[in-house]
Structures are given as structure tokens and as C-alpha cells.
Amino acid sequence: MTAHALQGGFAEAPVQSARAFREILEAMARPGTIRRVAGAEPPAPLSVAAGVALLTLCDPTTGLHLAGGADCPMVRDWVAFHIGAPLVAADVADFAVGSWEALQPVSRFRIGQPDYPDRSATLIVESERLVNHGPALTGPGIETATWLNLPETAAFRANRALFPLGFDCLFTAGDRIAGLPRSTRVEKI
Amino acid sequence: MPAPDAEARKAWIATLAKAPPARLADLMPELPPHDLLRAPEVGAVMVRGRTGGTGAAFNLGEMTVTRCSVRLADGPVGHAWVQGRDKAHARRAAVIDALMQTEAAPDLSARILAPLRAEAEAHRAARAAKAAGTKVEFFTMVRGEDQ
Amino acid sequence: MYVAVKGGERAIDNAHQWLAEERRGDRSVPELTIPQIREQMKLAVNRVMAEGSLYDPDLAALAIKQARGDLIEAVFLIRAYRTTLPRLAGSRPVDTGAMAVDRRISATFKDLPGGQVLGPTFDYTHRLLDFALMAEGEPPTPIPSPRGGGEVPGAAAGQEAPPSPLVGEGWGGGSPRVPHVTGFLNRDGLIEAAPPSDATPPDLTREPMELPADRALRLQALARGDEGFVLGLAYSTQRGYGRTHAFVGELRIGRVAVEVEIPELGFAVEIGEIELTECETVNQFKGSKSEPPQFTRGYGLVMGQSERKAIAMSLVDRSLRWQELGEDFTGAPAQDAEFVLMHCDNIQATGFLEHIKLPHYVDFQAELELVRRLRAEAQTLQEAAE
Numbered sequence: 001m002t003a004h005a006l007q008g009g010f011a012e013a014p015v016q017s018a019r020a021f022r023e024i025l026e027a028m029a030r031p032g033t034i035r036r037v038a039g040a041e042p043p044a045p046l047s048v049a050a051g052v053a054l055l056t057l058c059d060p061t062t063g064l065h066l067a068g069g070a071d072c073p074m075v076r077d078w079v080a081f082h083i084g085a086p087l088v089a090a091d092v093a094d095f096a097v098g099s100w101e102a103l104q105p106v107s108r109f110r111i112g113q114p115d116y117p118d119r120s121a122t123l124i125v126e127s128e129r130l131v132n133h134g135p136a137l138t139g140p141g142i143e144t145a146t147w148l149n150l151p152e153t154a155a156f157r158a159n160r161a162l163f164p165l166g167f168d169c170l171f172t173a174g175d176r177i178a179g180l181p182r183s184t185r186v187e188k189i
Numbered sequence: 190m191p192a193p194d195a196e197a198r199k200a201w202i203a204t205l206a207k208a209p210p211a212r213l214a215d216l217m218p219e220l221p222p223h224d225l226l227r228a229p230e231v232g233a234v235m236v237r238g239r240t241g242g243t244g245a246a247f248n249l250g251e252m253t254v255t256r257c258s259v260r261l262a263d264g265p266v267g268h269a270w271v272q273g274r275d276k277a278h279a280r281r282a283a284v285i286d287a288l289m290q291t292e293a294a295p296d297l298s299a300r301i302l303a304p305l306r307a308e309a310e311a312h313r314a315a316r317a318a319k320a321a322g323t324k325v326e327f328f329t330m331v332r333g334e335d336q
Numbered sequence: 337m338y339v340a341v342k343g344g345e346r347a348i349d350n351a352h353q354w355l356a357e358e359r360r361g362d363r364s365v366p367e368l369t370i371p372q373i374r375e376q377m378k379l380a381v382n383r384v385m386a387e388g389s390l391y392d393p394d395l396a397a398l399a400i401k402q403a404r405g406d407l408i409e410a411v412f413l414i415r416a417y418r419t420t421l422p423r424l425a426g427s428r429p430v431d432t433g434a435m436a437v438d439r440r441i442s443a444t445f446k447d448l449p450g451g452q453v454l455g456p457t458f459d460y461t462h463r464l465l466d467f468a469l470m471a472e473g474e475p476p477t478p479i480p481s482p483r484g485g486g487e488v489p490g491a492a493a494g495q496e497a498p499p500s501p502l503v504g505e506g507w508g509g510g511s512p513r514v515p516h517v518t519g520f521l522n523r524d525g526l527i528e529a530a531p532p533s534d535a536t537p538p539d540l541t542r543e544p545m546e547l548p549a550d551r552a553l554r555l556q557a558l559a560r561g562d563e564g565f566v567l568g569l570a571y572s573t574q575r576g577y578g579r580t581h582a583f584v585g586e587l588r589i590g591r592v593a594v595e596v597e598i599p600e601l602g603f604a605v606e607i608g609e610i611e612l613t614e615c616e617t618v619n620q621f622k623g624s625k626s627e628p629p630q631f632t633r634g635y636g637l638v639m640g641q642s643e644r645k646a647i648a649m650s651l652v653d654r655s656l657r658w659q660e661l662g663e664d665f666t667g668a669p670a671q672d673a674e675f676v677l678m679h680c681d682n683i684q685a686t687g688f689l690e691h692i693k694l695p696h697y698v699d700f701q702a703e704l705e706l707v708r709r710l711r712a713e714a715q716t717l718q719e720a721a722e
Contacts, residue, residue: 195602195603198601199603199604199605202601202605202606203593203605203606203607206605206606206607206608207606207608207609230422230424231421232421232422232423232424233390233418233421233422233423233424234423234424234425234426234427234594234596234607235423235425235426235427235539236391236427236430236594236610236639237426237427237428237429237430237537238429238430238432238555238612238637239429239430239432239530239532240530240551240552240555240635241518241530241616241633241635242432242433242516242518242530242614242616242635243433243516243519243530243532244530244531244532244533245530245531245532245533245535245537245551245552246429246533246534246535246536246537246552247537247551247552247553247555247556248426248537248538248539248540248541248552248556249430249556249559249612249637249639250385250386250389250390250391250559250560250639251389251390251391251418251421251423252390252391252392252594252608252610253390253391253392253395253421254424254596254607254608256424258600268598268600268601270424270596270598270605270607271607271608272594272607272608272609272610273392273394273608274392274394274395313436316436316438317436319438320437320438320439320453320455321453323439323453323454323455323456323457324451324452324453324454325451325452325453325454326446326452327446327452328446329446
């Protein structure tokens with residue numbers, strides 16, 4: 001393992017992961033709001049926000065799927081040292097990280113079972129940028145409506161139709177993060 | 190200096206992990222300057238057994254463990270995973286692992302690892318001798334109805 | 337229905353303070369230290385580690401002190417603590433064949449290769465109270481070891497020949513191995529095979545237990561199950577409720593190394609040693625529709641020195657295997673996986689049992705009104721009949 005992979009984790013894990021968890025929780029609870037996170041310096045091509053989300057949410061008991069460019073030796077080593085999550089195929093993953101294109105087809109990810117809807121995947125979607133402009137989001141956690149520059153709408157509408165099953169998404173760009181749980185309705189405007 | 194071979198490193202990491210923390214501190218009271226790549230962290234390892242001693246794996250229960258990773262000022266990186274919750278033990282073991290990859294290795298090997306190994310072996314031998322003292326031969330007695 | 341109650345903060349504070357005083361007891365008696373409990377109450381420490389499912393003798397000793405010797409309360413404290421620990425890894429399966437044995441006995445083979453070793457056992461004591469321990473007298477004079485190395489308390493003076501050291505034969509070079517008795521039967525094909533597998537086992541501390549549970553899950557539940565409950569079930573099989581015709585093929589106690597794959601190193605290292613008790617039963621089996629006549633196995637493995645639990649576990653494990661061996665279900669409790677697995681955990685049991693002492697005022701109010709109404713109705717009917 002190269003020395004570089006040993007850097008870029010939380011320096012003060014209890015405090016930093018608690019803060020990051022709170023931000024991610026807010027992002028999920030209020031879909032579409034864009035929040036900032038800090039504390040991770042993951043190797044390229046991962047963004048700071050994706051690194052923070054992985055450090056905060058994953059551990060040796062959560063299977064992680066690295067999609068596309070995220071599946072490179074530096075990222076694999078960094079995950080092994082700082083997180084310890086086993087790297088797994090898409091169809092058994094608890095978490096997956098990569099660009100929206102690399103994650104396709106998203107129908108391969110777990111959506112849970114009727115008695116355990118939580119046994120589903122969370123997709124960390126690496127994006128170029130995050131702005132409150134684009135498809136309209138409504139539903140739990142959104143007072144009236146909000147907007148987010150989602151890469152498409154069809155996949156999220158199909159996912160919403162599976163409720164209470166389905167996958168959940170976190171969108172990351174730089175140090176910014178936004179959530180899109182399976183309960184959110186997405187409409188093209 | 191060539192990279193140490195994995196077998197030798199595996200052996201010294203195990204010796205350091207199993208060393209009584211107080212004894213290791215006696216042998217190596219001062220640590221050279223180092224950075225913490227991963228600050229000492231207490232956690233659990235799930236210990237597994239095998240069905241029937243040789244069969245499929247199952248989860249027996251957890252044990253406490255502390256891990257730590259350090260880098261010396263001149264570059265070598267050391268790792269430690271030690272049983273228990275002693276953060277100083279993990280840090281000391283990680284620093285010695287890093288030093289064992291430098292020219293200090295022969296000296297440390299003689300001054301720290303050799304005595305630790307000898308003491309562990311003496312402890313094991315003393316216990317094995319006690320066990321051997323309770324070794325028995327059972328004799329089957331002839332029963333009346335067999336005569 | 338649960339309804340919050342409030343009030344009583346001062347009473348609760350005072351109760352906690354009194355609890356601390358009672359824990360300390362008479363202050364003219366020296367206070368127990370954690371090392372004293374760890375070293376001198378070792379079997380209690382072992383039980384708390386096994387049922388708390390966390391190997392850490394110091395923490396178990398602390399829990400026993402804090403719980404005033406209530407071992408289930410101590411197990412509860414350990415279970416609560418372990419949930420705060422990040423799970424860093426799973427170990428490689430421990431190799432009990434490489435155990436440094438303190439004790440190793442077989443009820444089936446008197447001349448087992450490697451020898452029978454009694455170890456520090458209660459078995460041949462007379463169960464008479466030793467008042468010397470109370471008088472704090474001098475410890476018994478150790479009898480010199482026949483081998484000259486170390487001292488062996490209790491070894492018979494003038495024993496025949498010096499015993500040979502405990503070394504297994506021919507099971508791979510290097511580390512001394514002590515072969516398993518079942519290995520000999522296996523070589524002759526007289527006992528069912530236990531083919532190795534390194535598949536990651538299910539973990540009931542991570543995923544809720546689902547039935548039917550495979551053997552790995554059953555063994556995990558039994559290993560952390562209540563000793564008394566598992567003992568009672570095992571005894572019931574011996575008395576005929578799902579009889580399994582068990583012999584203790586081998587019982588061994590000793591220390592094994594725990595090896596963990598370390599990602600940053602790229603290889604596995606030994607991170608420490610733990611004491612384990614292992615029991616393998618050899619069970620008579622006349623064959624079934626699916627299996628030939630052969631000996632079958634029950635298995636027990638417990639943290640620490642805990643042979644009653646290990647033997648009991650292996651008997652219950654064997655009873656629960658009726659289905660895979662094609663045996664009949666006789667309705668015995670020890671054969672019923674749901675009954676055994678859902679009730680063997682003393683923390684789940686005590687939590688549910690003890691909660692009924694907490695305020696249930698609204699529930700009871702409803703019951704009270706129901707009984708009053710029924711009584712009134714019954715009285716009206718009676719009066720009408722008269």
C-alpha cells in the first residue's frame with residue numbers, strides 16, 4: 001500500500017464524523033438542500049464530499065461498489081486503510097460511488113425487501129456541480145417544492161414508484177452534498 | 190535497505206502485539222518523533238471459530254483491539270493491531286514496526302524482540318510443564334461379570 | 337401501550353447513591369480491585385465475557401464489580417459497551433488444533449494420541465468447603481514437578497514415569513499440534529465429515545436473526561446464550577427429550593492465537609491470544625433415509641474456561657441438527673430451533689421479563705375497568721335469574 005493512501009482520513013474521527021453525519025442527515029431529511037462537508041482528502045477522482053460520506057457512512061460491514069473511474073488502485077487502497085469496507089459487485093452493494101454514467105444501469109442496485117426495505121443501496125453520485133436549478137422535487141422533508149440539477153428524471157421517477165422499496169442517492173460535487181431519498185417525487189419542468 | 194520480507198515482519202508484529210504492555214514500555218520507554226497516520230483507535234474484532242474445529246466458519250464473539258499507524262520523520266510507516274484497549278501499547282508497537290524497517294532493526298531485534306520472545310516462550314513452557322504434570326493414564330478395570 | 341411518566345428525579349438520585357454505598361458494603365472491609373476480580377474470580381469473568389460476547393478480562397471484571405456480582409447485570413453492561421466499539425475486522429477462524437492446551441480429556445478414547453491432561457479441574461475435588469481459604473492461611477505447599485521444571489501444585493508425589501511433553505504427532509511440522517479425536521474417527525470414515533469453508537458466516541449482532549437459522553448462526557447464538565438455559569436444555573436431551581446419545585469425544589481448554597488480515601499490510605498477523613473451551617461430542621447415529629449409519633457430531637466453543645457451557649452447547653447443537661441428518665422431530669424443546677434461539681439470550685430475556693415491573697398504569701387501568709364491568713354484568717345476570 002502506498003504511503004499516499006494512508007493520508008486524507010479524518011484527523012479527529014469522533015468529532016468530524018459526528019459533524020459530517022449531521023450534515024448528511026440534514027441533506028437526506030431535506031431533499032434538495034445543498035450542504036457543505038469537510039475533513040476528508042480522498043485520492044482522485046473522488047470529491048471531498050464523496051470521501052466524507054464514505055468515511056462517515058461505511059465500515060467493514062458495509063459492502064462498497066466502486067463504479068467506473070472511482071475503481072482505481074489509489075481509491076481501493078484508501079478505502080482499505082481508512083474505511084475497511086469490502087469492495088463488492090453492484091448487485092450486493094450497500095453503498096456505491098461513481099458518476100451517474102458509471103453507475104448505470106441503476107436497476108442493478110438493491111432496493112430492499114418488503115419486510116426489510118432498509119436492505120437497499122445508497123448511491124453516492126459524483127457530479128460536476130450542484131445547483132438548485134433543474135427538475136422539481138416534492139415530498140417528505142420539502143415544504144412546497146425545490147429544484148436540483150439531477151442528471152435525469154426517469155430513473156428517479158421509476159425509483160419513487162417502488163416506494164417503500166428503492167435506492168437512495170447522495171449527490172456530491174467538491175465539498176457540496178445533497179440528498180435524494182427514495183420518497184422524493186421528481187418532475188421535469 | 191531492502192524491504193523486510195513479509196514473514197519476518199509478520200513475526201515481529203505478532204511479538205509486539207502479544208507483549209505485555211508494561212514490559213514493552215520498560216524495554217522502549219522513549220519513542221522517536223513520528224506523525225500519526227491513524228491515531229490509536231479502540232474497536233472490536235469478531236473472532237471466528239470453525240464448526241467441529243475444522244468445518245465452516247461461525248462467529249464466536251468479539252474481542253477488544255486497538256490499532257495505530259505512524260510515520261517516522263524520515264519516511265518509514267509502521268502499523269499495529271494489538272489485543273485490548275491500551276492506546277500507548279498500540280502506538281509503541283507501531284513505532285517499533287516502523288523502526289524495524291530502518292537500520293535500527295538489528296539493535297531493536299536484540300534489545301526488544303529477543304527478550305520478548307524468550308519471555309513468551311518461558312511462560313508457555315512453564316504452563317506446558319504444569320499441564321504435563323497433570324497428564325494421566327486411565328486403566329480399564331476388569332469387571333466381575335467378565336471373569 | 338406505553339405512556340411516559342415523570343417525576344421522582346430526587347428519589348432516583350438518592351437510590352443511585354444508596355446503590356453505590358451498598359456496592360461498597362462495609363467500609364472496614366478492604367475494597368475489591370479490578371485485578372483481584374480478574375485473577376481470583378476468573379470463572380465469573382469468563383462467563384461474563386462469553387455471554388457478553390466480548391473478550392476483555394479487565395472490562396468483565398469491572399462489570400462484575402459495578403453489578404455487585406450480579407452476572408447477568410454484568411453481561412448487560414458488557415453488551416451495552418460493545419455496541420459503542422467500531423467493528424474493525426473479522427478474524428480468521430481460530431485453529432483449535434494448535435491450541436496450547438491446559439486441559440484435554442476424552443471420554444471415548446483412554447489412550448488418545450497426545451495424552452489426557454487433567455489441567456486445573458474441579459473434577460476430582462471432594463466438594464468439601466476448604467476452611468483454610470477462609471482463615472486466609474498459607475497456600476498449599478506446591479509439590480515439585482516430576483520434570484523438575486516449574487512447580488506443579490497437587491501432582492501426586494512419587495508418580496511413576498515422568499510424563500512426556502504435550503506434543504501432537506505428525507499433524508504438520510512447525511508448531512506443536514494436538515490432534516482432535518474426531519480426526520481419527522474421520523480418517524476411518526466412521527464419523528460424518530466437517531468440510532472446511534471460509535465463507536463469511538452470518539452475524540446475528542448485525543442482521544436480525546431469521547429462521548430457519550443455519551448452523552453457523554445457531555452456534556453463535558448458543559455461544560453467547562445463557563449458561564443456565566443451555567445447560568437445562570442439554571440436560572433435557574439426556575433425560576430423553578430429544579435424546580442424542582452423546583459422548584464427549586474431546587474437551588479441551590487452552591489458548592489460541594487470533595489472526596486478522598490487515599489491509600494496510602496485505603497479510604494476516606496475530607494480534608493476541610484468547611482462552612477457549614472446546615467440546616466435541618461423538619453421537620451414536622443409526623442412519624436415516626438420507627444418511628448412512630455413522631457417528632455424528634455436536635460442537636461447543638466458548639470464550640474462557642467454561643466447560644459446563646461448552647458441553648451443554650455441543651449437546652444442544654447436536655439436537656438442533658435433526659433436520660439436516662434426516663431424523664424425526666419428536667417435539668422436544670431442544671430440537672426446536674425457534675424455541676432455543678429465541679429464548680437463550682439472557683439479556684433479551686431479562687429485559688423483557690423485568691420491564692413488567694416498570695409503570696404500566698394505563699394498561700392496568702384498562703384491565704381494572706374491564707374486570708369491574710364483567711363483574712357488574714355477571715351480577716346483573718345472576719339477579720335476573722333469581
